[in-house]
Amino acid sequence: MKLELTIVFSERQELTGYERDAVENIKRLCLEFDGYEPGIHFDARLNAIKTMPAIFLAEAKGASGESRVVGAAFIFAPGRSEGEFSACIDPLFRRSGLFSQLFSMAVNTLVSAGVPSLLLVSDGRLGNGGSIARKLGAERSYGEITMVLVPKKSRLESPTALYAGSVRLVPFSHKELDDLAALPADIFVGSFQDERALIESSIDDPACEHYSVRSAEGIVGLVALYGKDGDYMINGLSVLPSLRRKGYGGAILDAVISILRRRNASSVRLEVEETNVAAIALYRSRNFTEESRTEYWRVSLDSLGYAVP
CATH class of the missing domain: 3.40.630.30 (Gcn5-related N-acetyltransferase (GNAT))
Incomplete structure (x- = not known):
C-alpha cells in the first residue's frame, strides 16, 4: 500500500x-x-x-x-x-x-x-x-553551557564576597532606558543597541523583569529575569568593568536567588559561555549544575x- x-x-x-x-x-x-x-x-x-x-x-x-x-x-x-x-x-x-x-x-x-x-x-x-x-x-x-539550580533542593552558600549583601535590584522603567547609554559598552552581553532593543521589547511583559543593580557607588551592574510557571531564566548578569573582581557578581546572583526562593521558584537556569571559567566557578559555588551545552x-x-x- x-x-x-x-x-x-x-x-x-x-x-x-x-x-x-x-x-x-x-x-x-x-x-x-x-x-x-x-x-x-x-x-x-x-x-x-x-x-x-x-x-x-x-x-x-x-x-x-x-x-x-x-x-x-x-x-x-x-x-x-x-x-x-x-x-x-x-x-x-x-x-x-x-x-x-x-x-x-x-x-x-x-x-x-x-x-x-x-x-x-x-x-x-x-x-x-x-x-x-x-x-x-x-x-x-x-x-554555551546551560546551568540549573533547584532552589528547594539546594542550599545557598553564605556569601563571602567583599560587597555581598550591599546591592539593590531596581526595576527598569521606560524613562530609565536612556541611563544605559551612559554605561561602558563592555558591560553589555551584546551591543548597546541590542540590549536596549531587548529591554524595550519586553519591558511591559509581566513575565520579564529588567533590573539595574545599585550600591553606594551607583549603578554597578545589570540583570534580567524571565519566568513562566515557576521556572526562571537569569539573563544578562553583568558588572561594570571597573568594579569586577570585587564580589559584585556573587552579590547580584545571591540577591536574585533570594528573590526567587521567596517566590517558591521550581527551577532557575542561566547560560554561560564555555570559556568563562570564573563565572562557571561562581555558579557552581551556588550549587548550579550543568544541564546542557549549545x-x-x-x-x-x-x-x-x-x-x-
Missing part, C-alpha cells in the same frame, strides 16, 4: 496548544532517536521585532485530511543585528528536504526584517549540528546570496 502525503509549510508568531503538544512530541522522538532532546524553545516574547514571524512548521497531510506536525523551526532575535535559528525534524521525515525549506523560510524572514547575520544553534553533545553549519559556510562562534555557528546572510536591506 502506498501512502500519499503532502507536506505543507506555514509560519506564525505563536503556537496553538495542539501545535505545542505536537512539537513537544517531535522533541521526544528526537530524544529517543538521537539520545538528546533538541534545544528548541518557542517563546518569542523577547524578539525585538514583534511583527516578525518566529515559528515555522512543516505538516504532513494525508489524502483523507489527517495531518501531523513533522518539523519545526524557531527564530530568536532579541536584537536587530542577528537571529538564532534552531530546528527539529521528526526522525521518520529526515533527509526529505524539510530542514532546507524551514531554513529558507527563516532566512527570508530575517532578510525582510533587515537582520544581517544568522546564528545556527546546535546541541554541543552531538556532531551533526556542526556538519550542517559547515555545509552552509558557517563558522563556530562560541559555545554551539553557535555564525554566517552572514550576504554570504548566502541574500541582499539584506
